[in-house]
Amino acid sequence: MNKKQLKIAVFHNLPSGGAKRSLYTYIQYLTQQGHIVDVFIPETANEEYLPLENVANNVIKYEVKPSFIREKIYQIFSYVPAIIKQVSVNNVMKTEQKIAEDLNNSSYDIVYCEQDQYTMTPVIFKYLKKPSIYYCAQPIRNEQILKKVNNQKTKAGIFNHPLIKPFAQMFIDQIETRDYERDIEFAEYSTNILTNSYFTHENILRQYGKNSRVSYIGVDNQMFTPLNLERDNYVLSVGTCIPPKGYDFLIRSIANIPQKIRPELVIVGNSSDQLWIEYLKTLAKENKVELDILTQISDDDLIRLYNKAKLVVYAPYLEPFGYVPLEAMACGTPVVGVKEGGLRESILHNKTGLLTQRNEKDFANAIIKLLEDQELWNKFSANGVKYIESAWTLEKAGKRLLNNMYKIIEENK
Structure with a gap:
């Protein structure tokens, strides 16, 4: 033709x-x-x-x-x-x-x-x-x-x-x-x-x-790309701040991480439900989880956040596909996600990130594993960049x- x-x-x-x-x-x-x-x-x-x-x-x-x-x-x-x-x-x-x-x-x-x-x-x-x-x-x-x-x-x-x-x-x-x-x-x-x-x-x-x-x-891997920045002690999640995105699950999961290595949770949303934001802030305070919620930030700021995060964590309910893991992997940031919906098709378990059941302790253990094993983190980071280049540009x-x-x-x- x-x-x-x-x-x-x-x-x-x-x-x-x-x-x-x-x-x-x-x-x-x-x-x-x-x-x-x-x-x-x-x-x-x-x-x-x-x-x-x-x-x-x-x-x-x-x-x-x-x-x-x-x-x-x-x-x-x-x-x-x-x-x-x-x-x-x-x-x-x-x-x-x-x-x-x-x-x-x-x-x-x-x-x-x-x-x-x-x-x-x-x-x-x-x-x-x-x-x-x-x-x-x-x-x-x-x-x-x-x-x-x-x-x-x-x-x-x-x-x-x-x-x-x-x-x-x-x-x-x-x-x-x-x-x-x-x-x-x-x-x-x-x-x-x-x-x-x-x-x-x-x-x-x-x-x-x-x-x-x-x-x-x-994903635009010319824009979402590794910047080789020093990583800060936070994990990042991205998406509209509404209940189906599973941010309350993330907070309760992070609460299971020992205090001495517990990362801050940073959430970035294109828009947000103010009532839900207040609930999440209260939940985070009760569980002693540091929480920062940002809305309507620039692409440059988002890319920097991806590049400075220790990990990207992603737990929406039955997400049809999810752009976030692709953006994270393009930036060389490993992903911990729930083994549901389209995430099973984008995140390569034990290669570019970790997938767990929707269980707060299992999810926390996956985060701990990557926080403490720098060699594994480096492997997942490099694999993620190559994976995007091979199939997801x-x-x-x-x-x-x-x-x-x-x-x-x-x-x-």
Whole structure:
């Protein structure tokens, strides 16, 4: 097949975070290879974090009408569940229909779609007639464990009032059910699904009854690279500061490390839940664990933190893939992670890091092992850098994506 230059339309309605970083790097690779990449987004998409105008040929933004009622709710009440969105989801979907109609009348070879922060599977597939790809990082998650960990969070404000709480919870449950059913419906319109891990591939089969191709993401190892800095006595974890990321598990695990070698825990998040932050600070104080939580730091600062950390520790619940271990290994920092989800596909146990059961003492012992065995630490550090170079660079990830695009275009002829 002749690998011609492609004209690619990209749709996303993502927040900040790992998925947006992955999208940014994909577009960067595609444009560097000479392909035309234009981005079509509703104005609700996050373009402050890693703005795509820096790497795409064009970014076309579409208006989303605001919701008057939701804006007033946010102004009146001190706490509103995140599930109650400030914009009207119906208005977001109308905007996506307009984007689809414009793309149907365009000359693009393929439309590459990321997930939607409001509906998970974007409604755009319902209206698209061009060959398209849905990069599904995860289906909507309704695992029981997530409900349990989210219930740990102390809620405040009017929705915690004894007379209102049952009705508020019933309302939230109804919205979650509706969102789940809508995700299932919209996914049915998608025809070519790519995903980030075989773990997620299985979840897509389980939830949508649809097949998907695994197209592993990559990390910029020209940016995330060893700086040969002196290591400080802290372990690092990265990700939004919310209950499913497992930071409370990390605190309790570190509390099992003898005080004389116990490292500080540094958490970096692109955004955070303030109520959960306060809970974590209290938990850390009770367990005599030094804790520092940072938000919205620069990439340069993040890279320095990776390079100065003794280890990266990572314990989210059933993480679909996880960018963090790749960034850590690229910087030559060994990883201790829970043996769940996509982490089993990125961390090489006993080669680039250690994987344990979700057991606080086991996790603590893995940290101790690497803190005390410098020879093993050095081995894991060197292996991690080589491992990223061999399989997880942006170029390799970009080639995987591009090959899938050519296959899908050929299949749609």
